[in-house]
Amino acid sequence: MIKKISAENIKELRNKTGAGMMDCKKALEATEGKIDLAIENLRKKGLASANKKSTRVATEGLIESYIHAGSRIGVLVELNCETDFVARQEQFHNLAKNIAMQVAACQFVEYVSIHDIPETIVIKEKNLEMDKDDIINKPEEIKKQIVKGRIRKRLQELSLMDQPFIKNPEISVEELVKQHIALLGENIKVRRFQRFLLGEGLEKKVDDFTQEVSNIISGY
Structure with a gap:
C-alpha cells in the first residue's frame, strides 16, 4: 500500500x-x-x-560575484537556466558561487568550454608544439600523435568545464553542472565569466606578476 x-x-x-x-x-x-x-x-x-x-533554451538565471580574501581577485559569472523559479533556488545559487570560486582558482582558464576556443588559438598551439625540440626529429606520424595529446591537454587547461571541481576533484565542472541539471530538472549553462586581477596590465617595478597571482590563489 x-x-x-x-x-x-x-x-x-x-x-x-x-x-x-x-x-x-x-x-x-x-x-x-x-x-x-x-x-x-x-x-x-x-x-x-x-x-x-542541453538543447533547451536557457535565458533566465543570475550573475554571481566572488571576491577572494584580500580583495585582489574578483570574478563575475553569468549562469543561465530555463525559469525564474529555478533561478531562485538555493542549489542554483550555490552552483553559481562554486563556479565563480572555480574561475578565481584557475588562473589559466580563459573559455567556458573547448568548443569556445577560437580556431586561431588551436592552430597557434599546434604550431608551437610541432616545433618543440623534444619531438622535432621524430617520425611524422608519431609526432602528430604526440602533438594531438598535448593539444588536447592544453585546450582542457583553457576550458572551465574541463577543470576538476576544486571542492571534489573526482568530478569535472561539467559533471557538476550536469548533476544540477538532474537535480533541478532544467537546462543549465555557464554563459560567460570575467576574472579581475588587481594590477593586471599595469607595469610592475619589483614584483613578478605571475608569481604574485600564484601566491594569491595558493590558499585553494
Missing part, C-alpha cells in the same frame, strides 16, 4: 529540488516519504536525461 504523502512534504521536496509537483509526489511515494531518498532518486532520474535538456 502506497503511503499517503502530504502536500507539505511535496512542497518541501519541490523547494529543495525544483522538480515538478508530480515528480516530487511520485518520488516521495516510492521512498515512503523519505525526503533524502526522494532527492537521490530524482537526481538519478535526472542524470539520465541531462544530455537531452
Whole structure:
C-alpha cells in the first residue's frame, strides 16, 4: 500500500529540488516519504536525461560575484537556466558561487568550454608544439600523435568545464553542472565569466606578476 504523502512534504521536496509537483509526489511515494531518498532518486532520474535538456533554451538565471580574501581577485559569472523559479533556488545559487570560486582558482582558464576556443588559438598551439625540440626529429606520424595529446591537454587547461571541481576533484565542472541539471530538472549553462586581477596590465617595478597571482590563489 502506497503511503499517503502530504502536500507539505511535496512542497518541501519541490523547494529543495525544483522538480515538478508530480515528480516530487511520485518520488516521495516510492521512498515512503523519505525526503533524502526522494532527492537521490530524482537526481538519478535526472542524470539520465541531462544530455537531452542541453538543447533547451536557457535565458533566465543570475550573475554571481566572488571576491577572494584580500580583495585582489574578483570574478563575475553569468549562469543561465530555463525559469525564474529555478533561478531562485538555493542549489542554483550555490552552483553559481562554486563556479565563480572555480574561475578565481584557475588562473589559466580563459573559455567556458573547448568548443569556445577560437580556431586561431588551436592552430597557434599546434604550431608551437610541432616545433618543440623534444619531438622535432621524430617520425611524422608519431609526432602528430604526440602533438594531438598535448593539444588536447592544453585546450582542457583553457576550458572551465574541463577543470576538476576544486571542492571534489573526482568530478569535472561539467559533471557538476550536469548533476544540477538532474537535480533541478532544467537546462543549465555557464554563459560567460570575467576574472579581475588587481594590477593586471599595469607595469610592475619589483614584483613578478605571475608569481604574485600564484601566491594569491595558493590558499585553494
